Amino acid sequence: MSSEQTPTPETTDAAGPRPPRLTSAAALCGLEGLALLAGGAWMLVLGLTGDAGDRQQAVTGGVTVLVLALLPLLAARGLLLRRGWSRGPAVITQIMALPVAYSLLQSGSVAVPAGIALALVAVVSLVLLVHPATTLALGIKGPGRARETEQR
Numbered sequence: 001m002s003s004e005q006t007p008t009p010e011t012t013d014a015a016g017p018r019p020p021r022l023t024s025a026a027a028l029c030g031l032e033g034l035a036l037l038a039g040g041a042w043m044l045v046l047g048l049t050g051d052a053g054d055r056q057q058a059v060t061g062g063v064t065v066l067v068l069a070l071l072p073l074l075a076a077r078g079l080l081l082r083r084g085w086s087r088g089p090a091v092i093t094q095i096m097a098l099p100v101a102y103s104l105l106q107s108g109s110v111a112v113p114a115g116i117a118l119a120l121v122a123v124v125s126l127v128l129l130v131h132p133a134t135t136l137a138l139g140i141k142g143p144g145r146a147r148e149t150e151q152r
Contacts, residue, residue: 018082019137025128026079028121029090032097033073040065084138091129097122 040062047058072093078086097118104115128134135142 018080019133021128021131022079022082022134022137025090025125025134026076028125028128029072029079029093030076032093032121032125033069033071033076036065036069036072040067040069079138082138084140087129087134087138087140091126094122094125094129 042062043058043065044062047055047062050058071089075086075090075093079090101115101119101122104111104118107115
């Protein structure tokens with residue numbers, strides 16, 4: 001079999017259906033982005049309709065959360081389109097979600113179920129994102145694999 005017929009990571013990621021793990025990771029990332037959009041919009045509305053003393057802080061917080069929602073949403077789109085760059089922002093989103101989940105769990109209020117859900121989503125997403133099938137589908141070369149393709 002010649003080297004032209006041997007599947008490589010570059011040809012494997014473009015051919016065939018998207019792995020279910022990659023689709024699941026993109027869906028979870030997208031859900032987190034949508035949740036951030038909803039939370040930011042809620043903060044913004046409360047800030048605009050609430051007490052004038054807290055208005056500036058609430059509006060700033062709402063706009064900040066809305067802007068932060070772009071990270072997981074762009075990462076989800078990139079994962080669906082099999083863009084290698086998208087794994088980094090997706091992983092960063094999950095790592096940032098873990099301390100938030102921990103603080104929700106420590107609150108001892110009605111936020112505990114949200115903390116459990118966020119922790120589960122973050123851990124499952126991280127597992128899906130570092131899985132070898134996801135890495136291969138995104139065309140990401142690990143240490144040592146970059147030299148393999150240079151030698152061909």
